């Protein structure tokens with residue numbers, strides 16, 4: 437298989453049949469819950485919690501986290517922000533689908549019902565998936581313009597043009613934002629995080645900081661809170677697709 441200069445060669449000694457047969461025999465007739473139970477009896481402690489969290493289909497798990505964050509009295513805004521700010525467009529679509537399947541209502545409507553003001557706008561904007569997160573393309577001219585616009589919408593004026601911040605943070609890709617924040621530091625002589633803290637408050641500040649960190653840290657898709665630990669590195673290597681930050685947090689592993 438050749439793709440973009442990468443060549444993968446099959447081993448000349450590899451014969452899939454005996455391995456497939458052994459696996460098939462081992463897995464045959466085991467229902468997923470039984471597999472989870474068997475794993476639980478074989479494992480212990482943090483590693484057990486991690487594996488069990490990973491057995492839960494990822495989007496259903498996040499849908500449940502969001503639902504739990506909104507039901508009952510009050511809203512755990514931090515959980516909603518963390519999940520929505522750190523997922524790709526495709527992941528958000530899958531989470532919305534899982535939410536509607538499991539709870540019979542629209543995630544967007546439930547979030548609108550539970551939040552208000554600029555926080556509601558930023559969350560709905562993220563959910564609508566207008567963010568370009570696949571191309572990885574950075575337009576240096578646009579990055580400079582965005583940095584100037586952010587400066588003009590915050591530090592340069594008294595008060596803050598929150599919608600300008602929200603629009604740039606919610607529609608640009610993580611790689612583009614990295615470049616924007618770099619330019620911003622040259623223009624403003626301070627980091628974008630410091631400006632978020634000066635210009636916004638409480639949950640909107642938290643949302644912007646979460647998005648900002650995702651733009652800054654290459655590890656952010658493993659753990660959007662920006663903590664890089666041995667475990668998060670191992671997890672990235674071991675499970676390149678499956679684990680989500682929420683799952684790692686719940687398992688107490690990262």
Ligand SMILES: [Ca+2]
Nearest residue numbers: 590593594595
């Ligand atoms: Ca200001």
